[in-house]
Amino acid sequence: MKRLLLVLTVLLVCHPEAESATTVPDGKAIFERNCSVCHSINPPSKSAPPIIPIASVYHRQFPSKAAGVSHMAAFMKAPSKASSKVDPEAITRFGLMPPMVLSDAELKAVAAWVWDMYNPNAGAGRGRGKGTGQGGGNCQ
Numbered sequence: 643m644k645r646l647l648l649v650l651t652v653l654l655v656c657h658p659e660a661e662s663a664t665t666v667p668d669g670k671a672i673f674e675r676n677c678s679v680c681h682s683i684n685p686p687s688k689s690a691p692p693i694i695p696i697a698s699v700y701h702r703q704f705p706s707k708a709a710g711v712s713h714m715a716a717f718m719k720a721p722s723k724a725s726s727k728v729d730p731e732a733i734t735r736f737g738l739m740p741p742m743v744l745s746d747a748e749l750k751a752v753a754a755w756v757w758d759m760y761n762p763n764a765g766a767g768r769g770r771g772k773g774t775g776q777g778g779g780n781c782q
């Protein structure tokens with residue numbers, strides 16, 4: 643028991659950020675709760691384009707993380723065909739994304755997480771599924 647208390651004290655002293663966890667939303671947790679029903683991270687897709695290809699599109703179209711995250715957060719609040727950055731075929735195939743009922747801080751946090759999921763080695767449509775041939779028409 644004493645030992646447990648000691649461990650807890652050490653944890654709190656060494657990890658003061660644990661206390662502020664509620665004020666800084668965790669993008670990954672928000673994704674898992676609100677987005678993963680429709681979005682997989684990697685292909686194959688569920689009912690929406692997977693996150694890694696979306697991240698590639700955003701990295702190609704925006705010069706900075708701040709600009710990309712800001713556009714993505716605004717899109718999620720009020721998706722529209724006109725402000726969509728993904729291949730228009732994705733909207734034909736999956737329909738438009740429904741608006742997200744999340745706070746601005748949560749939208750920013752999850753958008754930043756999506757942005758950071760970018761993997762330069764995966765490319766967008768390049769080198770995907772090496773050795774698996776052409777792949778099966780996954781949305782990109």
Ligand code: HEC
Binds near residue numbers: 690721725726732
């Ligand atoms: C009900 C299903 C559904 C949910 C839930 C959902 N999405 Fe989507 N999302 C879609 C579909 C379908 C598209 C592709 C069409 C489009 O761009 O609107 C999409 C597209 C996107 C795009 C690309 C936007 C663009 O520029 O076109 C991003 C980024 C995105 N989703 C992020 C998220 C995040 C983050 C969440 C969770 C907060 C989320 N989505 C929740 C269905 C969903």
